[in-house]
Structure formats: C-alpha cells, structure tokens
Amino acid sequence: MIINQTFISDIKTIITDSREMAIRAVDHQRTLMYWHIGKRIFEEEQKGKERADYGVYLIKYLSEQLQPEYGSGYSVRQINLYRQFYRMFPIVHTLCAQLSWSQYKLLLSVDNESERDFYIAETVKNNWTVRQLERQIYSSLYNRLLLSNDKESVLAVARKEKVPSEAKEIIKDPMVLEFLGMKREASYYERDLESAIITHLQDFLLELGNGFSFVARQKRIHLDGDEFYVDLVCYNRLLRCFVIIEIKTHKLTHQDIGQLQMYVNYFDRMEKLTDENATIGILLCASKNDTVVKFTLPEGQKQIIASQYELYLPTEKQLLEEVNRELEIFEERGEMSSHLDNK
Incomplete structure (x- = not known):
C-alpha cells in the first residue's frame, strides 16, 4: 500500500x-x-x-x-x-x-514611547526573533530611519498604515554591518566585503529593510562587446522594483555615481516589467560627501541612494549627535525658506 x-x-x-x-x-x-x-x-x-x-x-x-x-x-x-x-x-x-516575555524585557530598555511602538509594530510585522529584535534596538534602527524621515512616516510604515512609496522610507543611512565580523582597521577589497555579505545574507537583508529578497551576485551586463558586473541584485516586494547595490570600500566619487546610474538605466530598460516601478540603486560606501552626491545627481531624483556603512554598532551618543545635526540643518532650511517667503 x-x-x-x-x-x-x-x-x-x-x-x-x-x-x-x-x-x-x-x-x-x-x-x-x-x-x-x-x-x-x-x-x-x-x-x-x-x-x-x-x-x-x-x-x-x-x-x-x-x-x-x-x-x-x-x-x-x-x-x-x-x-x-x-x-x-x-x-x-x-x-x-x-x-514573548523575552522580547518585552528588551523593550523595557526603550524609554521613548514612539520608539517602543515602532519596535513592537516591526517585531509583529516581520516576526522578529528575540535576537533580531535585540540587534535592531542596539543598532538604533528607529533613530537611523529618523535621519531621513519624519516620525509619523516611520511609525505609519511600521504599523502598515502606509505602504512605502520611496526607497528612503525603508533604506537606512548609515547601514550597520557589524555582523560581518570585519575589523575596521583592516585593509580589504570590495570582493571581501561582498563575500562576507553573501555569507551573512539573512542578516544583510534584515539590515537592508522590509520586503527585500536576494536575486543575484555579480550580475553580468553585456553592452556591445563591453562587459560590466553589478555587485548585488535584490528585489523589494513593497516598492515593487529591483534594487541593485554597488559596494565601494573607498570614499564615494562622482564616477561611482555615474557607474551606478548606468546600471539603473540598464535595469529600467532591459529587466523591469511594465507593471513594476523604477529600479533603485544603492551605493554602499565607506564614506561619502553628501554635497558631491547632491550635485552629481539631478534635483528631485529618487532612484540613487548613497548609504554609508559602519562595521561596528554606533553608540547612542553618536546617533543622537547625528539626529541633532540633521534637525539643525532642517531648522536652518526652514528659517531660510521663511525668510525668502517674507521677501
């Protein structure tokens, strides 16, 4: 039988x-x-x-x-x-x-109510384990997202009250890659960092944000006899688009941005389906000059994002300093805009 x-x-x-x-x-x-x-x-x-x-x-x-x-x-x-x-x-x-009770114990260390609500919503939505929640709290995920978004938007996305419409709503800057186990002072090549990411792919996708899945590594692009290789290709089901990642272990240059722009253009014209959204390109770099990024790219563009990576967990003081710096810039822009309106 x-x-x-x-x-x-x-x-x-x-x-x-x-x-x-x-x-x-x-x-x-x-x-x-x-x-x-x-x-x-x-x-x-x-x-x-x-x-x-x-x-x-x-x-x-x-x-x-x-x-x-x-x-x-x-x-x-x-x-x-x-x-x-x-x-x-x-x-x-x-x-x-x-x-679980173990997760609630971790949340007791979070004093800010909005931050606590965010971690609760994200844990439920993503079915985080205790270890995953612990890492996100200790890497200050909430504060890192606040660097490029307002509090209401961050909470709305976490609670599923809003579907992300832009990459910056889920992609963090900086990205913290301490799980790769690479020493800050060590000299290494881009392929070393890429190999470490592939080895720790699950942790990397978690750090990237919600809705990411892995597609390819060293994706070959053939253009009239010339060959190029995209470091990492992912797909995001929330944004409904390809996300291609270029890794740079040096300070970002305008040539790097131009290279990634070419890859984004290729995916938009050759790989993207008609019902999918425009391709997102992430430059994962050791350091960057935001002004260089700003003037290399067209105004208002939303497809290219430069995100600096850190190989260690930032301290709470470092993140608070960064948040305060961004708030000061925001307030200065607001004052400038108000001054121009009065004229």
Whole structure:
C-alpha cells in the first residue's frame, strides 16, 4: 500500500503548528502573570508611598517569600522588572500576544514611547526573533530611519498604515554591518566585503529593510562587446522594483555615481516589467560627501541612494549627535525658506 507523502507532510505541519501555538499561549500567560504581579506591587506601594524606602523594602521582602518556593524568577532584580513592566504598559489590553516575555524585557530598555511602538509594530510585522529584535534596538534602527524621515512616516510604515512609496522610507543611512565580523582597521577589497555579505545574507537583508529578497551576485551586463558586473541584485516586494547595490570600500566619487546610474538605466530598460516601478540603486560606501552626491545627481531624483556603512554598532551618543545635526540643518532650511517667503 502506497501512502501519499502529502498526507504525512500535512500531519507533521499540524503537529508543528500546534506545538508552536501552545508555546506562544503559555508564554503569553506567563507575560500576563508578570504584568499582574507588577500591578499588584504598584498598588501595594501606593499604600506606603509616604515612606521613601517602602518600595525597596516591599520588593526585597516579596523576593524572600517567593524565591525559596518558586525559584530565581522571583529575585529582587526580576520582581523589579515586573513592576517596571506594569509601569511601562499600564493597560493590559495593549499587550501584544505575538510578543514573548523575552522580547518585552528588551523593550523595557526603550524609554521613548514612539520608539517602543515602532519596535513592537516591526517585531509583529516581520516576526522578529528575540535576537533580531535585540540587534535592531542596539543598532538604533528607529533613530537611523529618523535621519531621513519624519516620525509619523516611520511609525505609519511600521504599523502598515502606509505602504512605502520611496526607497528612503525603508533604506537606512548609515547601514550597520557589524555582523560581518570585519575589523575596521583592516585593509580589504570590495570582493571581501561582498563575500562576507553573501555569507551573512539573512542578516544583510534584515539590515537592508522590509520586503527585500536576494536575486543575484555579480550580475553580468553585456553592452556591445563591453562587459560590466553589478555587485548585488535584490528585489523589494513593497516598492515593487529591483534594487541593485554597488559596494565601494573607498570614499564615494562622482564616477561611482555615474557607474551606478548606468546600471539603473540598464535595469529600467532591459529587466523591469511594465507593471513594476523604477529600479533603485544603492551605493554602499565607506564614506561619502553628501554635497558631491547632491550635485552629481539631478534635483528631485529618487532612484540613487548613497548609504554609508559602519562595521561596528554606533553608540547612542553618536546617533543622537547625528539626529541633532540633521534637525539643525532642517531648522536652518526652514528659517531660510521663511525668510525668502517674507521677501
């Protein structure tokens, strides 16, 4: 007797899906338990709020009573986390069942409410693991997107309230490629960086942004006897277009921009289908002069993006300085525009 293998595969899928749903359900109940513990602690604290040390004493005493019976999950540090959890998410109905307790613990380190909302929406939308969420928080994804977008646009895209219409809404500058494991001080060729990206392709696509899939490496272009090779070709299903990436381990030049423009033109005329959008070109470079980029490209163009890469995670101070610098430039432009309007 021959058994259809599709039947076996279906049964295996049912078992796997059911197990995953059971694990998620148990974890969500655990998350709710920690929230209710935090709520009860906060309510008890209010009874002795006139005593400055009451809260500290209460948590220490509670830990002494619970830890011998229930284990290390009720240490002073853990109980403080439950209290903080309730204070940060005071309405139980706002808790997301798709997020695990481990992910909520990571979110407790994010003080800004809009930033926290962004990471919650992105985690649910992209089904991020704990490790992926941790990396995005520590690489300050939210702040990097804010460098080229307004807060409302970033949040709207994350919550699926808005479909990205421009590459800059999902492509970051700088890109952080610390997962490649390449040392900053080392001398390396562009092919070395490209090979490292291919080795860590899943992490690279995650860093690129939402909706990216890999198409080709060293895509050959033949033009009347001359041959050219595009470093990386991707496709973005949200923007519905090809995204071609050129890697430059030196400071960006206007010749690099011209080369990428030629590749973009080729894909638009030879590869793009009629119902697809215009090709996007990304110059991934070690450093760049934004003014050179600005005057090399036509005004208002949206197809070529120069993004600097970093081989290490930026510090919060570095990112805040960059955000503040961009805000100052924006304000100066606003003042200049207002001055011209008054004239």
